[in-house]
Each structure stands twice: as structure tokens, then as C-alpha cells.
Amino acid sequence: MALASLESICKRISSGGTPSRKTPDYFTTAASGHLWVKSKELLDCAIEDTEERISDDGLNNSSAKYYPAHTVLVAMYGANVGQLGWLRTPATVNQAICGLVIDEQKADWRFVFYALLLNRGDLTIQAQGAAQQNLNQDLIRQFCIDVPPLPVQQRIAGILSAYDELIENSQRRIKILESMARALYREWFVHFRFPGHENHPRVTSPLGEIPQGWDVKNLGELTKLITKGTTPTTLGREFQPDGINFVKAESIEPSGILIESKFAKIDADTHELLQRSQLCSGDILFSIAGVIGRVCSVPSRILPANTNQALAIVRCASALHVPFLYMTLRDDNFKNHCLGHVVQTAQANVSLSVLKAVPIVWPPRVLLTEFNAHAESLLRQIQVLSEKIQNLRRTRDLLLPRLLSGQIDMEKLEHA
Known part of the structure; x- marks a missing residue:
């Protein structure tokens, strides 16, 4: 296993930008707008949608720039410093995020993501600043991780990403249950179309x-x-x-x-x-x-x-x-x-x-009781899925250091 700087295994390391808020037309709610990731959206998982989108003019008149799918993202500033994510689909990012476009001939992007997740503390301890702790692109470029041969990286990433896929499946189910509960709430208590509303x-x-x-x-x-x-x-x-x-x-x-x-x-x-x-x-x-x-x-x-x-x-x-x-x-x-x-x-x-x-x-109380009869079931299912997610994360995080350190022999695991 060799020590390699992030710069040596990436095609590109750079940050994005924010269009001027003084020009409302730089932002859009249209589905055709460009996905634009902010650092608070980095939650150590995949990103496939964003809170805000920017228009063509916003993209062309700012430092925001596109990154391809599978780019690994690192938050550089403030309370979110060291938070990670990766792009499931091409997107733009703001200036508080550093995008790492991995050279697939040298490293598996999933392995790099997990290596940074494991070594986050070593990276963020290098953050500088008095008012708030900041990373910069040079620190990130020079940060080193242990990099085994590419086939080993791919096997390790395959094991860990299987847990993340199960986590994402549960998260998708939670979103569906949440949307059902929210739709019921809004129908009854915002639009007032509750049973007997006539x-x-x-x-x-x-x-x-x-x-x-x-x-x-x-x-x-x-x-x-x-x-x-x-x-x-x-x-x-x-x-x-x-x-x-x-x-x-x-x-x-x-x-x-x-x-x-x-x-x-x-x-x-x-x-x-x-x-x-x-x-x-x-x-x-x-x-x-x-x-x-x-x-x-x-x-x-x-x-x-x-x-x-x-x-x-x-x-x-x-x-x-x-x-x-x-x-x-x-x-x-x-x-x-x-x-x-x-x-x-x-x-x-x-x-x-x-x-x-x-x-x-x-x-009225009678309507609260009736609402609870429907909502409590949905909220209980959300809690069960949330516990499942915590258990999956806990197991993944226990495996993470053992796999990346070589403590678990991948060759023996392959033939077990």
C-alpha cells in the first residue's frame, strides 16, 4: 500500500462559485436549472438533487462550474468543514466546496470518498483561521491517503458501497412516507379538505x-x-x-x-x-x-x-x-x-x-385523534427505517478502518 497525495490521483481539484444574489434571474426554480450544491448539503452521502438551482445566466456570470458524476466533494469552510459528498449526476458547486475529479486509471472514486471519510479528522485538523476554521485547495491537494492497487480499491469500495446502497434505499422509503404524511397534513390542515369539511x-x-x-x-x-x-x-x-x-x-x-x-x-x-x-x-x-x-x-x-x-x-x-x-x-x-x-x-x-x-x-380534538390514527403509522415506519439506517452506518463504520488499513485481507475474503 502506497501513500499518495490527492493531487496525484485526481484529474482536477478546484472550487466553484456563487452567482450574485443581487440578480434574482441568476437563480431559478425551473427543473431545467443547473443543480447547485452548497456546503450544508454535504451529508457524507450521494447528492442527486439540490436545494437551489441556477440559471444559464447565473452559470455564465459566476465562478460556478460543472463537475461530472462521481466527483468527490469536500466542504472547506466554517461549521461544515470536512463534510463530504459525491455527485450522482453532473452538478455545479459553490466556492465553499472543493471538487475532486478522480483519475479512474489511478484510483476508484468510491475508495477515495471512504478514505477521506476515515481520515476526515486528520484533514480538518489542518484547517486554519481564527473566526472560523477553513481548509483551502492547496491543503487538500497535498493531503495524503494510503492507496492500495486499483483492484483492491475496487473490492473495498464494493463492500462499503453495498451498505450505502441499503442506506439510500431506506432513505428513499422515508421520503415516500414523509411525503404521504405531509400530503395528509396539508390536505386536512392547510387546504381544510378534512373528512366532513363540506x-x-x-x-x-x-x-x-x-x-x-x-x-x-x-x-x-x-x-x-x-x-x-x-x-x-x-x-x-x-x-x-x-x-x-x-x-x-x-x-x-x-x-x-x-x-x-x-x-x-x-x-x-x-x-x-x-x-x-x-x-x-x-x-x-x-x-x-x-x-x-x-x-x-x-x-x-x-x-x-x-x-x-x-x-x-x-x-x-x-x-x-x-x-x-x-x-x-x-x-x-x-x-x-x-x-x-x-x-x-x-x-x-x-x-x-x-x-x-x-x-x-x-x-378540534376529534379531528386530531383521527389524524393521529393515520399519521402515527407513517411516523412509526419512518422511525423503524431510521434505526435501520443507524445500524447500517454503524456496521459500515466498523468495517471502514479495518478494510482500509488492510486488517481484513481482501484476498482471503475473496476466497472465503
Whole structure:
């Protein structure tokens, strides 16, 4: 096994750009727009769609540039530094991402992705900067990984990618279940086409016309607690290599899946000190700093657990409210309301007072019960698939260092 710099096994290493936000026509919602990847979208997995797309003019009048399928992506700046991804289809990227186009005669792109995943800590420790930690293209070019012969790379990548394919299958099923739950929620509680809606005339409310017998309440009225946590280091406490789970905003995928490998750890004394933010099963977490609007439900399997000030903890007043409020917080209307009240300091954030004051159309109890009968089944299936994903990731991550270090003999494995 030889040590090789990334520069020596790549055809191209470069970064992209961002079209000017002052020209709205540089961005588009059309399906014909160019996929444009931002660093927050690098979640250590394949990328086949993007949050935003850019127009032809946006592409031609910026440093954004196309990268081919199977390009390995590395986030270079800030909170996302060291995050990875790879392109399933050609796409453009912004300036916070470094694209590695692998020379297929020298290396398997999947192997390089897994090697960077394993050695991420060694790469990010080289990040420089005072206000935020940054990598640059030169550091990435000179970074070295162990590279076995190409056939060995391909066998290792084949084993590890089989786990990722199973993970992606589960993620696709989660998206389908999520879209079913969201469609049901919007049909009943946004468009008001719930069972028997024909018999409910509309009345005026602070949110416009709503069915008679419904109400408008603030989120704070429907919960027994809305709070947030604290970063342990601000209290003189340090994170630990092992211990109690500490959930951060980057631990939550846009789909609502928790990435347990991205939890930090704290000791029992720190957890006790941070009593205000000790999590309970069924709590809803909503990101209120940095990336606004990521939502997940806290499963019992991760407890005991705690969180920091970037995540609001929403604890429902009744178990009956949980599915409805979870879907409400995941709805675009709720997120857009919060985005309209963002305070921009060092990073975008939404205050707890704003969160508590968000107005919500509140249906009668009988309709909540009926909604739960449908939604709970979908949400349970999502939780089961989420646990399956965590188990697959855990197994893959156990195999990763053993395969890449040569601890598992690929020749013997081939003939076993």
C-alpha cells in the first residue's frame, strides 16, 4: 500500500462559485436549472438533487462550474468543514466546496470518498483561521491517503458501497412516507379538505378564513416547554470522546433523520448541570441558529441526551398533540414564518419568543385523534427505517478502518 497525495490521483481539484444574489434571474426554480450544491448539503452521502438551482445566466456570470458524476466533494469552510459528498449526476458547486475529479486509471472514486471519510479528522485538523476554521485547495491537494492497487480499491469500495446502497434505499422509503404524511397534513390542515369539511362553513380568523369550530393558538399555548440548551465549553466543560449523547443541528438531516455518528459526547456531571436541556422521548427539536428549520423527533434509543443553543426543544402538552405539531413544524409555512423573523448576528437565528408566538390553526380534538390514527403509522415506519439506517452506518463504520488499513485481507475474503 502506497501513500499518495490527492493531487496525484485526481484529474482536477478546484472550487466553484456563487452567482450574485443581487440578480434574482441568476437563480431559478425551473427543473431545467443547473443543480447547485452548497456546503450544508454535504451529508457524507450521494447528492442527486439540490436545494437551489441556477440559471444559464447565473452559470455564465459566476465562478460556478460543472463537475461530472462521481466527483468527490469536500466542504472547506466554517461549521461544515470536512463534510463530504459525491455527485450522482453532473452538478455545479459553490466556492465553499472543493471538487475532486478522480483519475479512474489511478484510483476508484468510491475508495477515495471512504478514505477521506476515515481520515476526515486528520484533514480538518489542518484547517486554519481564527473566526472560523477553513481548509483551502492547496491543503487538500497535498493531503495524503494510503492507496492500495486499483483492484483492491475496487473490492473495498464494493463492500462499503453495498451498505450505502441499503442506506439510500431506506432513505428513499422515508421520503415516500414523509411525503404521504405531509400530503395528509396539508390536505386536512392547510387546504381544510378534512373528512366532513363540506359541513363546516368558514369563519374569519387572524390567519384568514378557517373552518367553524377551529381556533388559532400560538405554539407556546400548545406546549408545556419551549427552551434551548447551552454549549458546555461556555461553562468551562469539555466534550468527551464517549459518554452521553449531545445533539447538534448538524446531527439532523433535512429529512428529519438523526445522524448519530455526528453526536458530540458529554459526561454525566455536565448533563446534570445542563438540566434545562435534558431531552425526553417525543420532544421535537427545531434548529433556530445557522441552518433554520431542521426538525426531528427525539427517539428513546438516544437517551439520555442533551443539546445546545442552536436547537429549540419543543415539548408537547399532550401526547395527542405530538404527530400534529411535528408535522406543523416540518411544514414550509411554519419555517417561512420563522425565516421572516430571523435576526442576523454572527449567524442567522430565531429567538424562543418568536417561536412561542408562531400562530397555528388548531383543529378540534376529534379531528386530531383521527389524524393521529393515520399519521402515527407513517411516523412509526419512518422511525423503524431510521434505526435501520443507524445500524447500517454503524456496521459500515466498523468495517471502514479495518478494510482500509488492510486488517481484513481482501484476498482471503475473496476466497472465503
